[in-house]
Amino acid sequence: MNIVLLGAPGAGKGTQAQKLVADYGVAHISTGDLLRAAVKAQSELGKEAKSYMDAGQLVPDSLVVKLVKERLAQDDAQRGFILDGFPRNLQQAEVLDAELAGMGIALEAALLVDVKPEIIIDRLSSRRTCHSCNYTATAGVDPCPRCGGEMYQRDDDKPETIAKRLDTYANQTAPLVEYYRGHDILKEVDGDRPVDDVYADVRSLLGL
Numbered sequence: 001m002n003i004v005l006l007g008a009p010g011a012g013k014g015t016q017a018q019k020l021v022a023d024y025g026v027a028h029i030s031t032g033d034l035l036r037a038a039v040k041a042q043s044e045l046g047k048e049a050k051s052y053m054d055a056g057q058l059v060p061d062s063l064v065v066k067l068v069k070e071r072l073a074q075d076d077a078q079r080g081f082i083l084d085g086f087p088r089n090l091q092q093a094e095v096l097d098a099e100l101a102g103m104g105i106a107l108e109a110a111l112l113v114d115v116k117p118e119i120i121i122d123r124l125s126s127r128r129t130c131h132s133c134n135y136t137a138t139a140g141v142d143p144c145p146r147c148g149g150e151m152y153q154r155d156d157d158k159p160e161t162i163a164k165r166l167d168t169y170a171n172q173t174a175p176l177v178e179y180y181r182g183h184d185i186l187k188e189v190d191g192d193r194p195v196d197d198v199y200a201d202v203r204s205l206l207g208l
């Protein structure tokens with residue numbers, strides 16, 4: 001399985017990726033998780049990325065592309081991967097195509113998890129994320145059901161930043177839907193249903 005997950009912030013990309021990883025053992029490559037780890041570690045990359053993330057803007061391609069290339073080269077990604085949050089604009093999509101071509105890999109699908117903006121705002125406002133393993137759940141779930149870690153609210157899950165992230169998605173990321181439709185690998189799932197119903201359709205669309 002070599003796929004890209006598309007969808008607005010809070011559409012449920014990470015939630016569906018977690019289920020696919022648990023069932024099929026592929027690598028979950030989330031650029032948001034990689035960037036948050038860099039921020040936590042206070043690396044140079046993390047310090048540079050933080051201001052963009054807090055503003056709901058995309059982190060510059062030069063920083064993100066390097067992270068993704070390094071992650072794709074790791075052993076677990078050779079068994080298959082789910083890219084969650086990358087690509088985020090047309091330039092990143094083209095870089096990914098070139099990188100995968102160099103590795104002799106073809107993307108099997110770009111799966112769009114489609115959810116209306118008003119639902120997204122509610123979901124993100126009540127999301128909680130695990131400090132230790134990045135598991136996501138809703139407010140009230142604590143400790144983390146996967147690893148027992150402490151749950152917290154992400155800095156960018158505050159109302160003013162959510163609005164900016166939705167604008168960034170509409171302006172820069174949404175055009176990827178047509179890009180992948182043009183490549184004939186776009187698949188779409190209605191994400192505005194219970195998690196397990198969405199997941200049943202995801203598996204069916206991916207032929208799993």
Ligand code: AP5
Pocket residue numbers: 007008009010011012013014015016031032033035052053054056057058059060061064084085086087088092123124126127128136137138139156165191192193194195198
């Ligand atoms: P990132 O971490 O990628 O955030 P995002 O795309 O905004 O996605 P989210 O993680 O917010 O949402 P999700 O779709 O995974 O939803 P989830 O499953 O958690 O990026 C953060 C920032 O990093 C960006 O703003 C940017 O600055 C930077 N960045 C990242 N990648 C970049 C890139 N490639 N280039 C440049 N910059 C980059 O679900 C949300 C909530 O809803 C949860 O509480 C969940 O439990 C709940 N939920 C999920 N599904 C359902 C359902 N079906 N029904 C009810 N509730 C549900």
